[in-house]
Amino acid sequence: MAVLETAKRFLSFFHRPARLLVAVSGGSDSKGLLLALHRAIEATGKADLSLAACTVDHALRPGSADEAEAIAAFCASLGIAHMVKRWDGHKPTAGIQAAARNERYQLLASAADEFGATCIVTGHTLDDQRETILMRSERGQGPGGAGMARATLYDRRFWVLRPFLGLRRADIRAFLSAEGVGWFDDPSNMNMRFERVRTRERLAETGGEVAAAWDAASRARSSARAAAWLKLHARVHENLVVSFAGAAVAGCVDADCRRALLAMAAVVGGRTHPLAAETVTRLMAFLERDEPGRLTAGRVVFDRRATGLYLYREARDLRLLALRPGEAGIWDGRFTVRNVGNGMVQIGATNDGGLQQERLIAAGLPPGVAKRASVSAPCVVSTDDNCVAKTDVEPRIGPYDTFLPGFDLIMAEMIAGLFGRQPYVRSPVHDLLTEMER
Numbered sequence: 001m002a003v004l005e006t007a008k009r010f011l012s013f014f015h016r017p018a019r020l021l022v023a024v025s026g027g028s029d030s031k032g033l034l035l036a037l038h039r040a041i042e043a044t045g046k047a048d049l050s051l052a053a054c055t056v057d058h059a060l061r062p063g064s065a066d067e068a069e070a071i072a073a074f075c076a077s078l079g080i081a082h083m084v085k086r087w088d089g090h091k092p093t094a095g096i097q098a099a100a101r102n103e104r105y106q107l108l109a110s111a112a113d114e115f116g117a118t119c120i121v122t123g124h125t126l127d128d129q130r131e132t133i134l135m136r137s138e139r140g141q142g143p144g145g146a147g148m149a150r151a152t153l154y155d156r157r158f159w160v161l162r163p164f165l166g167l168r169r170a171d172i173r174a175f176l177s178a179e180g181v182g183w184f185d186d187p188s189n190m191n192m193r194f195e196r197v198r199t200r201e202r203l204a205e206t207g208g209e210v211a212a213a214w215d216a217a218s219r220a221r222s223s224a225r226a227a228a229w230l231k232l233h234a235r236v237h238e239n240l241v242v243s244f245a246g247a248a249v250a251g252c253v254d255a256d257c258r259r260a261l262l263a264m265a266a267v268v269g270g271r272t273h274p275l276a277a278e279t280v281t282r283l284m285a286f287l288e289r290d291e292p293g294r295l296t297a298g299r300v301v302f303d304r305r306a307t308g309l310y311l312y313r314e315a316r317d318l319r320l321l322a323l324r325p326g327e328a329g330i331w332d333g334r335f336t337v338r339n340v341g342n343g344m345v346q347i348g349a350t351n352d353g354g355l356q357q358e359r360l361i362a363a364g365l366p367p368g369v370a371k372r373a374s375v376s377a378p379c380v381v382s383t384d385d386n387c388v389a390k391t392d393v394e395p396r397i398g399p400y401d402t403f404l405p406g407f408d409l410i411m412a413e414m415i416a417g418l419f420g421r422q423p424y425v426r427s428p429v430h431d432l433l434t435e436m437e438r
């Protein structure tokens with residue numbers, strides 16, 4: 001049967017020993033995944049692979065706690081350790097699905113920590129994939145906008161693997177029915193307020209044809225080309241300025257190079273998302289003019305000079321971040337700062353641009369660029385009386401540090417390296433890009 005075979009094949013890719021945390025919502029996909037992985041381990045007698053499970057109770061509707069308990073009982077019947085994580089924090093009225101998703105991944109990662117898991121596994125299916133591709137392409141990412149990766153690194157800590165991404169939901173349901181196991185149907189899956197639900201309806205009408213044109217392997221190849229272009233042409237100075245040689249800029253008409261440039265711009269601007277399509281059009285027109293000048297987009301100044309193109313953070317809206325001793329936080333989306341001193345500190349934009357400016361000039365940047373870029377450097381602007389401020393500062397790779405899709409790993413590694421960062425955590429499966437994305 002396709003479902004069980006898929007589970008067995010997936011397990012065969014693992015570096016051993018491994019402990020997989022299965023994210024089980026109680027819907028058919030994740031319940032089918034848990035059961036299929038359990039049966040696959042039973043059938044192959046792989047003692048060096050084990051399962052644990054976690055259910056996130058979003059506490060958004062009555063009865064959710066009972067459903068979580070029912071999943072706990074199902075796991076107990078299989079002898080699988082299970083944990084319920086409840087979302088107790090503030091729940092916004094707008095964007096509830098996105099907020100629930102962020103919270104869910106955080107809670108799953110904390111469960112993975114507690115279980116000593118090697119990775120997290122979710123039950124996304126081909127049906128989910130088609131919806132995602134259609135939604136993203138309609139949001140302006142063009143036809144065939146990116147789909148989900150089979151493997152995504154969450155928060156630089158855990159790989160989230162999606163072994164059923166090539167399977168249809170109907171097959172998983174048939175597998176569960178044959179095993180005599182039922183599932184919950186989440187009522188929010190019927191709520192037409194949600195974009196995903198509307199997309200699902202439309203796909204059902206068109207038979208899923210619209211969304212088929214995307215494949216992870218070609219995206220991974222494009223990512224590799226983008227990385228090669230960055231290696232040749234991009235330089236990072238003091239983690240504040242990214243420069244490109246003048247001749248390289250003309251290359252941005254190529255889609256891969258453009259993606260690389262936009263990813264760098266997102267890092268410099270401290271943003272997780274790429275620029276909107278109309279802003280990209282404006283930027284490309286500016287670059288094609290090939291004349292000295294400045295354009296600001298997505299909190300980044302694109303400073304075009306005879307010597308090249310320079311990207312740096314615009315000196316606006318640089319907020320303060322207060323950190324207690326031992327605490328870490330993200331400043332301006334661009335730097336993770338940890339307070340390793342003994343007093344409270346406030347991080348803000350530098351009040352001594354002069355020193356930074358000298359460093360940037362010494363690194364070979366035009367004085368005008370050095371001057372403008374230096375004022376967006378992080379710095380301790382105040383600390384408690386009689387305390388010595390001490391901080392660890394690390395640059396953030398905004399587009400990839402929270403969710404890094406496997407097909408962008410090569411480009412993300414290149415960017416992280418240019419910013420002097422350690423490589424991302426390795427995936428627990430062999431040869432991620434060739435085997436997982438096939």
Ligand SMILES: Nc1ncnc2c1ncn2[C@@H]1O[C@H](COP(=O)(O)OP(=O)(O)OP(=O)(O)O)[C@@H](O)[C@H]1O
Nearest residue numbers: 023024025029030054055056057101121122123124
């Ligand atoms: N409440 C939950 N508790 C544990 N796992 C969950 C929960 N909700 C979803 N998941 C996991 O995520 C998978 C996808 O679920 P669903 O399609 O509802 O989420 P999504 O919001 O579309 O996906 P994404 O994880 O990309 O946000 C499920 O198969 C399951 O593995």
